[in-house]
Amino acid sequence: MSEAREQEAAASAGQGGAMQKKMKKELAPALELRRITRIYHQGQRELVIFRDLDFTLPVGEVAALVGPSGAGKSSLLHIAGLLEKPTSGQVHIAGVNCSELDDISRTRIRRFGIGFIYQFHHLLPEFTAEENVILPQIMAGKSKKAARARAHMLLETLGLAERMKHIPSELSGGEQQRVAIARALANEPLLLLADEPTGNLDPETAARVHELLLNLIRAEGLAALIATHNMELAALMHRVVHLQHGKLVEEFPGGAPA
Numbered sequence: 001m002s003e004a005r006e007q008e009a010a011a012s013a014g015q016g017g018a019m020q021k022k023m024k025k026e027l028a029p030a031l032e033l034r035r036i037t038r039i040y041h042q043g044q045r046e047l048v049i050f051r052d053l054d055f056t057l058p059v060g061e062v063a064a065l066v067g068p069s070g071a072g073k074s075s076l077l078h079i080a081g082l083l084e085k086p087t088s089g090q091v092h093i094a095g096v097n098c099s100e101l102d103d104i105s106r107t108r109i110r111r112f113g114i115g116f117i118y119q120f121h122h123l124l125p126e127f128t129a130e131e132n133v134i135l136p137q138i139m140a141g142k143s144k145k146a147a148r149a150r151a152h153m154l155l156e157t158l159g160l161a162e163r164m165k166h167i168p169s170e171l172s173g174g175e176q177q178r179v180a181i182a183r184a185l186a187n188e189p190l191l192l193l194a195d196e197p198t199g200n201l202d203p204e205t206a207a208r209v210h211e212l213l214l215n216l217i218r219a220e221g222l223a224a225l226i227a228t229h230n231m232e233l234a235a236l237m238h239r240v241v242h243l244q245h246g247k248l249v250e251e252f253p254g255g256a257p258a
């Protein structure tokens, strides 16, 4: 990538939706992991989760991240989402090498460029669904009016028009996860990272929430990396990558061994 493009990507990294609109496939990938190594130390022992792992996710592409429990899916998503630093290697978001940035810049890219959905919703319990989606936008500097309009659009798209004024404890598990999806997308990120977002839901609800999530990802033109145990849901995405013995193995829908 040219220096001019790199500067453009860096400049737009703080502008949420503007960043997304500017990025085209021929520009930098939404996410690029280069030679990522993660080692945990347990007393004298070294636990190598992955070593020299490479991964590229172009703008607008949706990939499933599968692998057995303990394979390192959450660790990988936390590193990609700039929530944790790898032992070594680089994380590039929209062409920006985030490994070289200070904490303030990393936080800014995380806040404006990346949406994160966890297995458990992590909504603020004392705030309504609407407020949970408005607040991150206010924190990002949006006007209250614009934040409310975006929150309503997202919640309505996710079938929650009648649930906006409810607090999380008044919502079902599937509804809570749908609010968490709206919150993750509130600031119009370029990249969505989801850690088993439907893992706590019954199969029917999981399929419904998953469908809504994929529709919204397409409508917003997002790149997404979604960890899941559910191979049926994984097969609905552009790519399936399998985390095995510290390496990512690419699988192709329909042609992959179980």
Ligand SMILES: Nc1ncnc2c1ncn2[C@@H]1O[C@H](COP(=O)(O)OP(=O)(O)O)[C@@H](O)[C@H]1O
Binding pocket: 040, 041, 042, 047, 049, 067, 068, 069, 070, 071, 072, 073, 074, 075, 076
């Ligand atoms: N903070 C930590 N310290 C030590 N080991 C950890 C830590 N976090 C995760 N691990 C280990 O790293 C491995 C991968 O964990 P994780 O990323 O949660 O896997 P997954 O999400 O695929 O189930 C597991 O063996 C887990 O015990």
Ligand SMILES: [Mg+2]
Binding pocket: 073, 074, 075, 195
């Ligand atoms: Mg996990």
